[in-house]
Amino acid sequence: MSTADFIKRFQENDHFNENASTSQALSEVIQSSTKPSSIVVETKQLSSLFNTSEFDRYVNFMEKGDVYSDSVPINLKLSDIVSTSTPLVVVTKFINPKLNLAIEKYIYDNLPNPKEFKSAKRLILYKNSPCIVIGKNQNPYKEVNMKYASLLQIPIIRRYSGGGTVVHDLGNYNFSYISSQNEFDRVGFSTGLNIFMNQLVGLKYKEFKLPVFPLGTNGKGDIINAENEKKISGSAFQISRGKSLHHGTMLLNSNLKTLSKLLKLSDKRKKSIVDRSTNSIPSPVENMNISDDIFTYCAISSFISSQANSQTVTDTNTDYDNLEIFEHNGSKCKVLKIDDVADLPSEVFDIYENFNKWEWTFGSTPKFELNLDIDDLKVSFSVEKGVIKQVRLSRPEPALDNLVSEIQSSNVLFRGDVVRDLINEDSVLRDSISWGIDFNCDYQHLGTTTN
Structure with a gap:
């Protein structure tokens, strides 16, 4: 530049x-x-x-x-x-x-x-x-x-x-x-x-x-x-x-x-x-x-x-x-x-x-696991370099089938807005999971640019 x-x-x-x-x-x-x-x-x-x-x-x-x-x-x-x-x-x-x-x-x-x-x-x-x-x-x-x-x-x-x-x-x-x-x-x-x-x-x-x-x-x-x-x-x-x-x-x-x-x-x-x-x-x-x-x-x-x-x-x-x-x-x-x-x-x-860059500030985070308890459902995300590598559920949940499939086949970023869009629109899990990831933060307000 x-x-x-x-x-x-x-x-x-x-x-x-x-x-x-x-x-x-x-x-x-x-x-x-x-x-x-x-x-x-x-x-x-x-x-x-x-x-x-x-x-x-x-x-x-x-x-x-x-x-x-x-x-x-x-x-x-x-x-x-x-x-x-x-x-x-x-x-x-x-x-x-x-x-x-x-x-x-x-x-x-x-x-x-x-x-x-x-x-x-x-x-x-x-x-x-x-x-x-x-x-x-x-x-x-x-x-x-x-x-x-x-x-x-x-x-x-x-x-x-x-x-x-x-x-x-x-x-x-x-x-x-x-x-x-x-x-x-x-x-x-x-x-x-x-x-x-x-x-x-x-x-x-x-x-x-x-x-x-x-x-x-x-x-x-x-x-x-x-x-x-x-x-x-x-x-x-x-x-x-x-x-x-x-x-x-x-x-x-x-x-x-x-x-x-x-x-x-x-x-x-x-x-x-x-x-x-x-x-x-x-x-x-x-x-x-x-x-x-x-x-x-x-x-x-x-x-x-x-x-x-x-x-x-x-x-x-x-x-x-x-x-x-x-x-x-x-x-x-x-x-x-x-x-x-x-x-x-x-x-x-x-x-x-x-x-x-979001990739530096958040994507460079050492690998970790986030465990969410939502009523009777437990959701665990394994994250590495800003990408969700694996998601584990305590029981089958049809509303999350698309999310699980996308995580298995592509690089899904560990961001609430990204994950939210991959969950069934009619499911209350959309709000709960996206909130559990990053509280629906605006990353621009946190000083980073996102794609």
Whole structure:
């Protein structure tokens, strides 16, 4: 897909338009970020712990271009720097989750050979409009409240990394730390980030909200409140081709009530699905209630600090409007801001298109069995790669003869609307079975395209 075609589709597609859920989330984030803090200290006390001048420069850099300007910005394209042998931070200002995940995968795929270029580390930062992101090996039918997600038009996206299901909104920030497989450490980046965050606990700077409690990590690599062990950030990992990726979601000012409802399923629903997919492990969660800029700057500072012994930046050309060099304790690193789809390569759009497909989000679900009890009839579907491979009935049922025949002779997709059309129109089983499969969800409202 060409850049021009993607931009046109990007603007026309309803999934990119700000819906009620996005507006509500944005409003809540704005309201929460403007609440005054009761903790106040002098700025000069903070300076010894926190480079305020560098932080102010970072904030100005991130805000540059948000307001209309008569001059056309001169931007560096992602493809022109993605393979640099030096450490690189990429901050995307898009809030489209599929686009951000596509950018993340493109950067991961184009990381130089870690064995040859040991300094080629990456940090990616972004936040998303409301969405549900499931792990590569998960089953959305038993992880997600699909009916509620469809009602709110919140898309479900299957990522390329493992781990559990998470809900994103504009109140949480995502980070992805990419390094070599040999240097993979579940808590390495999290521990460094916590050090920078913890030094700010109880302090204040200008209008920004700083941490009010210390952070720690658990054995899974999750970031937690060190005082009550509630989870602040879940983790997902990917290791392939000599590379490693640690993906985390930081709860800063998220709508935790909606988050909980989107992942809440009845015990009956959970028991009706039998599989070997990766199960999410629910944990008590909590917001940090800090400003986005504070978190992202701490993440960048931690990343730069961890690369102190890496190859240093020698090319200090910052003639681009979306590229800047930041420093921490003498170490320097380039930070690329992405805020224009014209600066993205076609490969990103190809990955993005795959995230749109029902075949990827739902059809890639590991094989499973759905068991439905409808009065005195038991119906069991065996599903693999989105196709019903077998259906078993506890007794003969003429209304389902056509469905059974079609499943035996062709590839019948595991979708309520497809199965419904293959059941006798006069049978009450049409509604019961289609509802039992996917609650008659509109898959477009869940962010996928269907044939």
